[in-house]
Amino acid sequence: MSETIATGKPELALREQFYTTEQQREATTLGMWVFLASEVMFFGGLFLAYTVYRSGHAIAFDQASRDMSVILGGMNTAVLITSSFTMALAVHAAQRGHTRALGWFLLATILIGLVFLGIKFTEYLQHYWEHKAPGLDFQTNLTDPGAVEMFFVFYFLMTMLHAVHMIIGIGLLTVLLLRTGLLTLGRDYHSPVVITGLYWHFVDIVWVFLFAIFYLPGLHLR
Amino acid sequence: MLQTVEAPVSHNYLNEHQGIRSWLLTTDHKRVGLLFVASITGFFFIGSIFALIMRLQLLSPDGLLVSAETYNKMFSMHGITMVWFFLIPSIPNTLGNFLIPMMIGAKDVAFPRLNLLSWYLFMLGGIVALFAMLRGGVDSGWTFYTPLSTTYSTTYVTAAALGVFISGFGSIITGMNFITTIHRMRAPGLTWFRLPIFIWSMYATSLILVLATPILAITLLMIAVERVAQIGIFDPALGGDPILFQHMFWFYSHPAVYIMVLPGMGVISELVPAFSRKPLFGYKAVAFASLGIAVVGFLVWGHHMFVAGQSLYSGLVFSFLSYLVAIPSAIKVFNWTATLYKGSIAWDTPLIYAVGFIGLFTIGGMTGLFLAAIGLDVHVTDTYFVIAHFHYIMVGGTVLAYLGGLHYWWPKITGRLYPEGLAKISALTIFLGFNLTFFPQFVLGYLGMPRRYAAYPPEFQILNVFSTAGASILGVGYILPLVYLTWAWKYGKPAGANPWRATGLEWKTPSPPPVHNFEEVPVVTNRAYDYEAMKEELHLV
DSSP states (O other), X not given: OOOOBOOOOHHHHOOTTOSOHHHHHHHHHHHHHHHHHHHHHHHHHHHHHHHHHHHHSHHHXXXXXXXXXXXXXXXXXXXXXXXXXXXXXXXXXXXHTBHHHHHHHHHHHHHHHHHHHHHHHHHHHHHHHTTOSTTSSOOOOSSOHHHHHHHHHHHHHHHHHHHHHHHHHHHHHHHHHHHHXXXXXXXXXOHHHHHHHXXXXXXXXXXXXXXXXXXXXXXXXX | OOOOOSOOOSSOTTTSXXXXXXXXXXXXXXXXXXXXXXXXXXXXXXXXXXXXXXXXXXXXXXXXXXXXXXXXXXXXXXXXXXXXXXXXXXXXXXXXXXXXXXXXXXXXXXXXXXXXXXXXXXXXXXXXXXXXXXXXXXXXXTTTOTTIIIIIOOSXXXXXXXXXXXXXXXXXXXXXXXXXXXXXXXXXXOOGGGSOHHHHHHHHHHHHHHHHHHHHHHHHHXXXXXXXXXXXXXXXXXXXXXXXXXXXXXXXXXXXXXXXXXXXXXXXXXXXXXXXXXXXXXXXXXXXXXXXXXXXXXXXXXXXXXXXXXXXXXHHHHHHHHXXXXXXXXXXXXXXXXXXXXXXXXXXXXXXXXXXXXXXXXXXXXXXXXXXXXXXXXHHTTBHHHHHHHHHHIIIIIIHHHHHHHHHHHHHHHSBOOOHHHHHHHHHHHHHHHHHHHXXXXXXXXXXXXXXXXXXXXXXXXXXHHHHHHHHHHHHHHHHHHHHHHHHHHHSOBOOSOTTOOOSGGXXXXXXXXXXXXXXXXXXXXXXXXXXXXXXXXXXX
């Protein structure tokens, strides 16, 4: 194997506020977990509002959900779980100092993330053509149009917020990819890969819930 | 108690790097703290101008100064400025930033660059909110209640909400930074139960910042989306629920009260032992009371909605849980008092503020119990009683603690002493002015004067005149420290490392401290406030 074994220059990576690399590693990981707790509350507010309105308009929400493409949503779920797998492999490679493998896995994660955004964008276009975009000539022939529109308000708000998180994640991965090329990441310094991985997995998990609450409620009506 | 020593050491965090660039790009937690001091002082005086216009308007029953529409904007902008651009960052981002790494023996916070980013987010949010105010103002009240804020208001609600939204991310980053710093950056030997109570308070505050602020952010985002895209999220006409907005808003905004007052309690827990020369009575009880307030504080938001149409049963539960908050709060008040008991008390300015805090916080807290009682709340809801109550907590509590802390640590921050006599006079002025402003408002509210009105029946005039007179005295009391603390920065007498002969790591390093706080890593062997063990050392100085 011609894998490069890079150490990632820990002495350069140690920031001046820390005494040891161990302390720095623990601090960055804890910081990311605390940030993710905050993110749970951020999305949680929207999940709460969705739940309140769905409990008030259960039938309308189920009917509205029939217009969602379970095929595209299901594909996107599979795509995103695959990206989590390549992200986990990237973290694994970083911890072992396999720089070349790290680079390839980061690139794969970025590309799969872009595929997700592409499919998502296609779906948005379809909704727009079918007059399902709230505020932009929304039309429906279902019995409770207000609640149906509300369903799509939350669908767009939550999936777009999720997409923004994906775009930020892809940006972070791109920075990591560049740093891998510069050999500043490796076996002895891989915190940035680990914490970006935590973030990426979090964003994936949010999608799993979004898929369940927007694509599946209408399944029994098909 | 004060003594003078030789001039400040040559190399410190203030003079090691010079120029405006070195401040705007600094990652030093002490300088970031001072950037916040300057910014929130600016916002405080902007917010005060709005209050001044309101108090002048209310001098006469007909309200001749401004129109009713303008008055609506004045109280809205006073609230928005004071809550989000002064009170929320007041102690955490100034004294917290300056002191947390010093008190735990660290070189800096865990994420210094994010710390600076937090200031930039705060400023960006503040400028966006200021833009909204200058372009024509906001009249939705600081609470942004729907459907007024979403459907009916024609003012700059979206921009104001956006400003608060942006500065919220600064809060989240600060909370995350502090939690990580307190967990991972403590000096050798500094166990959790040797930490100063200020650190416990900041930890509890940070938990709220991290877990409650995102809910505010998402709620304001929904308001903005509803206004911009003309879609009804909270609009009843489209199946939305305006009460849901109130639930989500208060889920943040009640804990936010504890973001404001917990750091104040932390400051008081430092001041009282230092000026009674005794360890804090019941250290562990006070430490856990901070966490208790943070946790229970998340479960009481419904007491803002007793008359908003929530069920009687949820009202009862929220009422009971609100009473529970009194327990940890009372633990603190009794323990501060017990610390003073038989102490060797020195009546320096910080202690005057601390004692003022204890008294006014007690009044604010007790009237909070009145409001937590559903029957009484129905009578005084949306009256000046509520206004008086929360100003006793936020001004009588937080502002007094902030000023007390600023005086106590000013010698550490600047290396120089402030003029003690003038400081005592202004502390007493603030105490008198505050009570004259807000105590009549309890009476006004109990008699039935509603909040947020530009005019009132003539029989309320005398109490309103008292209140406006008090506000003028309070204004003088605020300007004095601004003047003499700025003066002392340049011309005060040199303070020396430990002018108060207090315990705590921050006093073991020169004033002003060097860039990395300590010459060598401090090792902690004593509990906090160990004035017994330090007797020898402290009396020798």
